[in-house]
Structures are given as structure tokens and as C-alpha cells.
Amino acid sequence: MTLRLGLIFSTTGSYAALGQSALAGALAAIESLQRHDTRPITPVIADPGGDMASYERMTREMLQGGVRHTVGAITSWSRKEMIPLLERHGGLLWYPCPYEGFESNDHVVYLGASPNHHVVPVTDWIAAQGMRRAFLVGSNYVWGWETLRLARECLTQRGIEVVGERHVPLGAATPDHVLDEIRDRKADCVVDSLIGPSNTSFLQGVAARGSAGRPPVQVVSFNQSEADLAEIGPAADGLLSAGSFFEANASDMLREAARRHAPNGRVSSFFATSFAAVEMIAAAHRSAGTDAPSAVFRAAVDTPAVTAMGAMPIDPVLRHATLTPRLAIARNGRFDVLHSAAAPVAADPYMTSQTAAKPSATSASQRKLRVVK
Incomplete structure (x- = not known):
């Protein structure tokens, strides 16, 4: 049975590089599977160009055309545009991007990093x-708002003052x-x-604004990648x-696939x-013997596929x-991994299991608190 697989990524528009990298990964996997699997996968590709109305229209067209599984969306804004349609038409989105958490929907499988x-x-x-003085800067949509809200909470809990946000x-x-x-x-x-x-x-x-090849301030990111x-x-x-996941963690097979498929x-x-x-969808589809989203999801849960990751x-x-949380430093156009968790860590999208050190009684952030009656 042929699996028609939707791939909806903005490969043009303001975050085109991310969409191009994600689409390339999906197409590379389809090519790899076709060499070893007798069940063909037919990709159905759409490029909304970062336009939310196009996400809504293209998602509806895919679902009405019989596509039941889609890999796609980059931003949380686009994912949230897709969810009502997925609910209405019974589709399943396999979301591959890091996101801000605080969501769990029966029509989404969240494969990217969560806030923990x-x-x-x-x-x-x-x-x-x-470090004791942090400035927050983010894109003006749900990812930026929510990740910086969480960053503010986590930094304050650790006794670090947030001196500004834009x-x-x-x-x-x-x-x-x-x-x-x-600077100021x-x-x-x-x-x-x-x-x-x-x-x-x-x-x-x-x-x-740095000097002698050194930036004036340490910048940290929740989502910068090789894309x-x-x-x-x-x-x-x-x-x-x-x-x-960083390129340093990739197998030779995955690196070769990127060399052939990724624009960069x-x-x-x-x-x-x-x-x-x-890879997960193909394995679960084969195990379930149907493309019914509930059966495929159950097969993916019951028999986890060993993937390129x-x-x-x-x-x-x-x-x-x-997933395995990792930290990496960018040097000369590549990421050097500084730290990897000792073992994969379960997602905690609602941050219910997180603990932090009690803030210092003398922290700047605490000194500014006052009781209003």
C-alpha cells in the first residue's frame, strides 16, 4: 500500500533556510527507505512561504486530498494554524522542530526539543x-514570547537578573x-x-560591536542550527x-544524505x-498495516523505530x-558539542518536573519585588 505523505515546509519566505533543511531531510529519508522498503512513499509537497493563510489553505487541500500524515510546519504559529484542520479532518502532524512546550494535541506528534x-x-x-545580568531578545510571535517567558522564570530562579527584553x-x-x-x-x-x-x-x-575578534557579550540560543x-x-x-542533534552527532550515512539533499x-x-x-512513520505504517492515524501512532509508541537519531x-x-539534550559552541562555521546528557531525557512540555535552586536573598531580581495590597 502506497503511503501519501504530506511535507509542508516554508522553503521560501523569512525562515526559508530552516524549511529547506527540514524538507531536504524528509526527502532524503524517503529516498533511503525506497532502496530497502517495498512499500512506496509518495511525497505531497507544499510551500506556504511563511504565510499563515497559505498554511491553512494548503493543509486543508492535503487533508481533503486524502493525505493523513504530514511532516511539517516550522513555527509554532504555523503549527497552531494547522491543528484545527487536523482535528476536523482526522490528520496527524509529525512536528520536527524545537518548540516552547505547553501543548499536547491528539493530532500532533512532537519530535523536536521541548523546553526542558x-x-x-x-x-x-x-x-x-x-553570569548575573541577562538581556532577552526574540522574534515577535509565540516561540519568542513563550521561550523568553520561560527563560525569565528560570533565570530568576537561579538568581540572575533580567535587565531587558525586546x-x-x-x-x-x-x-x-x-x-x-x-550595551547600556x-x-x-x-x-x-x-x-x-x-x-x-x-x-x-x-x-x-566587539573588539579584537571577540563579541562584547555572550549570546546563547535555544534553536540555532547548521541550517x-x-x-x-x-x-x-x-x-x-x-x-x-548537531552535525557532530551525525553518522556517515546522514552526512552523505545531507551532502546530496540539503541546499547547504x-x-x-x-x-x-x-x-x-x-523513518518512524514508515516503520509504524508497515507495522500497523494501515495509514489510519490512531493505528500508526499506536504502532510508533508500541514499537519505537531506531532512526538516524x-x-x-x-x-x-x-x-x-x-531526546538527548546537548549544548554546543559555534566555531569556524561548525558546532562543537560541549555537553550531552548521559541518557535520553523524556520531554516535560509543561515543566512539571523542573526544579531550580532557591534564589539568593540578595539577588537583584528579588530586591525589586514588593508586596502590593
Whole structure:
């Protein structure tokens, strides 16, 4: 039985590099599977160009055309546009991107990093470096809002003062006044939840204000990957990023697949997770003997496939994948992994199991608290 698999990624528009990498990963997996599997997969590809109305229209067309499984969406905004249609038509979205958590839907399988995989490790790292003044900057949509809200909570719990926060319109260049504020407020680190051109212009602006090849402030990211690292250039050097997968973790097979399929020839978390998503769907479809979403999901839970990213068990209730949190530093156009969790970590999308050290009684953030009656 042929599986018609929807692939809906914005390969044009303000975050095109991420969509291109993710689509390349999915197509590379389909090609790899077709060499070994007698069950053909027919990709049904759509490019919404980052336009939310197009996501809604294209998703409806796919579902009405009989596509029951889709790998796709990059932003949480686009995922949330798709969910009502998935609910109405009985489809299943396999979402391969890091996201801000606080969601669990019966029509989504969450394969990207959750906040306990990225926000918590990054804020722990900031505290361990002895940094005490953080500035938050993010894209002006749900990912930026929510990841920075969580970052603020985690940083404050660790006794770190948040000295400012700014949001940049999606797709816009980061304005100079944001860089001025970071300097004027004497931040020693910046938590960066920007994507696309906003992120590129921000990192290049930070680097330009440095001296002797060193940026003036440590920048940390929850989502920077190899998908657009090259276009940022030397300005990315020294950036710390959290992720579930970096090119350094890839097998020779996955690297070769990226060289042949990815526009920049690189393995990113977007490429790898989309590749793994297709592997999981194909294995579960074969096991279930049907493309019915509930049966395929149950097969994926009951018999986890070993993917290009290793085993990624899915929680049957929360519907999130178990992943290995990693931290990496960008150097010379590549990421060097600094730390990997000793074992894969279950997703905690609602942050119910997180604990943090009690804030110091003398922390700046606590001194500013007052009781209002």
C-alpha cells in the first residue's frame, strides 16, 4: 500500500533556510527507505512561504486530498494554524522542530526539543558561568514570547537578573536600538530566540560591536542550527546553542544524505529530525498495516523505530519524543558539542518536573519585588 505523505515546509519566505533543511531531510529519508522498503512513499509537497493563510489553505487541500500524515510546519504559529484542520479532518502532524512546550494535541506528534531540553540546560549553563545580568531578545510571535517567558522564570530562579527584553517582528532586521540597550544595561549574556533574518542581523550586529575578534557579550540560543549557520558567518563564533542533534552527532550515512539533499550540504537538527520522522512513520505504517492515524501512532509508541537519531520513544499520553539534550559552541562555521546528557531525557512540555535552586536573598531580581495590597 502506497503511503501519501504530506511535507509542508516554508522553503521560501523569512525562515526559508530552516524549511529547506527540514524538507531536504524528509526527502532524503524517503529516498533511503525506497532502496530497502517495498512499500512506496509518495511525497505531497507544499510551500506556504511563511504565510499563515497559505498554511491553512494548503493543509486543508492535503487533508481533503486524502493525505493523513504530514511532516511539517516550522513555527509554532504555523503549527497552531494547522491543528484545527487536523482535528476536523482526522490528520496527524509529525512536528520536527524545537518548540516552547505547553501543548499536547491528539493530532500532533512532537519530535523536536521541548523546553526542558533547551531552556533549562541553557539557563543552567549561564548560571554555571557566573553570569548575573541577562538581556532577552526574540522574534515577535509565540516561540519568542513563550521561550523568553520561560527563560525569565528560570533565570530568576537561579538568581540572575533580567535587565531587558525586546521582540523583533518576524522577518525584520534587528534594529540598532536593541544593541544599544544591551550595551547600556551592561548585560553579560543575551538569550536569543530570534529566527531568520532577525537572528542573522542581530548576531552580525553584536559581532561588529566587539573588539579584537571577540563579541562584547555572550549570546546563547535555544534553536540555532547548521541550517543557517553559514549565512551568519564569523559573527556566529562563540554562540552557545541548545539542541537535540548537531552535525557532530551525525553518522556517515546522514552526512552523505545531507551532502546530496540539503541546499547547504549540512546536517542540522531540522534535517535530522525530519529524516527520523519519516523513518518512524514508515516503520509504524508497515507495522500497523494501515495509514489510519490512531493505528500508526499506536504502532510508533508500541514499537519505537531506531532512526538516524537513534531510538526516540514517544510518550503515549503527552505524545512527545524522548531526546538527548546537548549544548554546543559555534566555531569556524561548525558546532562543537560541549555537553550531552548521559541518557535520553523524556520531554516535560509543561515543566512539571523542573526544579531550580532557591534564589539568593540578595539577588537583584528579588530586591525589586514588593508586596502590593
